[in-house]
Amino acid sequence: MKIGNFLVVTLYILFLMLPIYWLLNMSFKPNSEILGGITFFPRNFTVQNYVTIFTDPSWYMGYVNSILYVAMNTVISLAVALPAAYAFSRYSFLGDKHLFFWLLTNRMAPPAVFALPFFQLYSSVGLFDTHIAVALAHCLFNVPLAVWILEGFMRGVPKEIDETAYIDGYSWPRFFVKIFMPLIASGIGVAAFFCFMFSWVELLLSRTLTTVDAKPIAATMTRTVSASGLDWGLLAAAGVLTIIPGALVVFFVRNYIAKGFALGRV
Amino acid sequence: MALTLQGVTKVSGAETHIHPTDLTLERGGMTVLLGPTLAGKTSLMRLMAGLDRPDAGRILFDGRDVTRLRVQDRNVAMVYQQFINYPAATVYDNIASPLRIKGLASGEIDRRVRQAAGLVRLDEVQLRKRPLELSGGQQQRCALARALVKEATLVLLDEPLANLDYKLREELRAELPRIFADSGAIFVYATTEPHEALLLGGNTACLHEGRVTQIGPTPEVYRAPVDATTARVFSDPPMNFAPVRKSGQSLDFGTGAFPAGPLSSAPDGRYMAGFRPNHLHITRPETDAMAFNAHVAVTEITGSESFVHVDWRPPGGEPARWVALAHGVHEPPLGTEMRVFVEPRHLYLFAESGALAAAAPYATAA
Numbered sequence A: 001m002k003i004g005n006f007l008v009v010t011l012y013i014l015f016l017m018l019p020i021y022w023l024l025n026m027s028f029k030p031n032s033e034i035l036g037g038i039t040f041f042p043r044n045f046t047v048q049n050y051v052t053i054f055t056d057p058s059w060y061m062g063y064v065n066s067i068l069y070v071a072m073n074t075v076i077s078l079a080v081a082l083p084a085a086y087a088f089s090r091y092s093f094l095g096d097k098h099l100f101f102w103l104l105t106n107r108m109a110p111p112a113v114f115a116l117p118f119f120q121l122y123s124s125v126g127l128f129d130t131h132i133a134v135a136l137a138h139c140l141f142n143v144p145l146a147v148w149i150l151e152g153f154m155r156g157v158p159k160e161i162d163e164t165a166y167i168d169g170y171s172w173p174r175f176f177v178k179i180f181m182p183l184i185a186s187g188i189g190v191a192a193f194f195c196f197m198f199s200w201v202e203l204l205l206s207r208t209l210t211t212v213d214a215k216p217i218a219a220t221m222t223r224t225v226s227a228s229g230l231d232w233g234l235l236a237a238a239g240v241l242t243i244i245p246g247a248l249v250v251f252f253v254r255n256y257i258a259k260g261f262a263l264g265r266v
Numbered sequence B: 001m002a003l004t005l006q007g008v009t010k011v012s013g014a015e016t017h018i019h020p021t022d023l024t025l026e027r028g029g030m031t032v033l034l035g036p037t038l039a040g041k042t043s044l045m046r047l048m049a050g051l052d053r054p055d056a057g058r059i060l061f062d063g064r065d066v067t068r069l070r071v072q073d074r075n076v077a078m079v080y081q082q083f084i085n086y087p088a089a090t091v092y093d094n095i096a097s098p099l100r101i102k103g104l105a106s107g108e109i110d111r112r113v114r115q116a117a118g119l120v121r122l123d124e125v126q127l128r129k130r131p132l133e134l135s136g137g138q139q140q141r142c143a144l145a146r147a148l149v150k151e152a153t154l155v156l157l158d159e160p161l162a163n164l165d166y167k168l169r170e171e172l173r174a175e176l177p178r179i180f181a182d183s184g185a186i187f188v189y190a191t192t193e194p195h196e197a198l199l200l201g202g203n204t205a206c207l208h209e210g211r212v213t214q215i216g217p218t219p220e221v222y223r224a225p226v227d228a229t230t231a232r233v234f235s236d237p238p239m240n241f242a243p244v245r246k247s248g249q250s251l252d253f254g255t256g257a258f259p260a261g262p263l264s265s266a267p268d269g270r271y272m273a274g275f276r277p278n279h280l281h282i283t284r285p286e287t288d289a290m291a292f293n294a295h296v297a298v299t300e301i302t303g304s305e306s307f308v309h310v311d312w313r314p315p316g317g318e319p320a321r322w323v324a325l326a327h328g329v330h331e332p333p334l335g336t337e338m339r340v341f342v343e344p345r346h347l348y349l350f351a352e353s354g355a356l357a358a359a360a361p362y363a364t365a366a
Helices: A002-027 A029-038 A048-055 A059-090 A097-108 A112-125 A133-154 A160-169 A172-185 A185-202 A204-208 A217-223 A233-254 A257-261 B041-048 B091-102 B106-119 B124-128 B134-147 B166-183 B194-200 B218-224 B230-234
Strands: B002-012 B015-026 B030-034 B056-060 B076-079 B154-158 B186-191 B203-207 B211-217 B241-249 B251-252 B257-259 B269-275 B292-303 B307-311 B320-327 B337-341 B348-350 B356-359
Touching: A002 A233, A048 A059, A048 A233, A059 A133, A059 A172, A059 A185, A059 A217, A059 A233, A059 B091, A097 A133, A112 A133, A112 A204, A112 B015, A133 A185, A133 A204, A133 A257, A160 A172, A160 B076, A160 B091, A160 B134, A172 A185, A185 A233, A185 A257, A204 A217, A204 B041, A217 A233, A233 B166, B002 B041, B015 B041, B015 B056, B015 B186, B015 B203, B015 B211, B030 B041, B030 B194, B041 B076, B041 B154, B041 B186, B056 B154, B091 B106, B091 B124, B106 B134, B134 B154, B134 B166, B154 B166, B166 B194, B186 B194, B194 B218, B203 B218, B203 B230, B230 B269, B230 B348, B241 B348, B307 B337
Parallel strands: B030 B186, B030 B203, B076 B154, B154 B186
Antiparallel strands: B002 B015, B002 B056, B203 B211, B241 B251, B241 B269, B251 B257, B269 B348, B292 B307, B292 B337, B307 B320, B348 B356
């Protein structure tokens, strides 16, 4: 029985890891070997693909652009969502429940729906092909999500803590930063992770709203067809480098991620 | 030097949480707010603290109107039933937090934190821990120390001992008057337990459904409740009641008439007779005691005492549940008929409106 369980789990993990291994495998091979047949280990081991990415601005600027707008989006989303989530968790006002639910419905439309209005709007106000344009567009999806996650975490903090702080003499902003934010630090981490994750993997809006100056890495990867055909090894190396930031961020919030998926309501 | 509430009212939606209330609390004394759950104790405290605004009425502090003053600008401290501390900060920083906000010098802060910690018996090791690493009793001591250190003029304690286990509660309750003795502040202590009010002394304000039914020195309120509601609130187990018709020298309970004895001078009429559980006997105390036939419903035995719950049914009336407090272990079989006894000298007579009409001389003895 025990061996059976072990076997199933091992097979499942192997199955999940296979494409990632294959990507890694390819990234260390020259194109001739990739196209020449199946090899399970790189015969002609090379780091040339990675060198190209780190030396060619048209490649590494893709990462810089992606990281820039993802960071901007995460900061804006949290800055907006923190006070909003606090209001939803602490006060009751006219239509609060409807507004709260309406926020989530923003996530129910596919991003493609918004590609056209954003493209036209940003073009007309001169925001086209800027980092802030992509960051703002992603806010449409990330702010509601962050509000929901943070509200769940905030609800877990008794209201009496707020009142005790006011009685102690704290003003609201000081209380919020000094007392409240440390209490929901894990929630902020999880919300930041979800913002990061969505913004990092989203391709359609970021590709539509950029051309050169703010072009994200994912767009660079999908457009790389040179005169000599596809550069498999280079693309594989780019893919590996694209996985790494996500893996790093997941590592830091690994203990809270289940609570995040439950929108803080565990 | 006092906190004065003038016609303070709190309404929430269609519900009135606090009916217009006039109350004056003097400095240097402990006032116990006594009432069952949902009587409005917490609502009243929140109004006093400034956490909620009254819908009508004024709150004066030493003659100054503070009704519209923010809670940050009032010099109050509050301890909740739940152990409320800042979980992310150490116990030391928790206690120091109101002083840091005031911007005191660090030497002064350190001196006062240690003084307060000493009063509530938190030692050096505990000061360095975080609140959630402490036991419940110690967490509440931390909250008490934070209330102390501020030297507030109004200290509100909202059932601070209710979440503690029996032993810790007794221990901390005995210490509370000592802890707050020298501060000269106005203390308000909310509790649901009558014996807690009696142990703490001071003044007691009885609350029932958002109304203060009576306020006065605790033993006086206990001995001479102004109405049946106060008597019911300030008695644990609750006071026993029986409808009675008084005429001339006799008290007629329907199941038998008894000599009125010390209550002979009360005007004739219909009353609700009240007597405390410790005055309802299961053995005949003396010859002039009134005897009733009742049926045993429940018995609770604490060891040194037994609470015998009996049902007494007046002819044609609703059955009444009475509780008799008896010394030692008594376990009468459930459902059996049993004679219980009350002496006329232990009776209160309440008018049909609920107001106290007459009290026999020994009813007030305890």
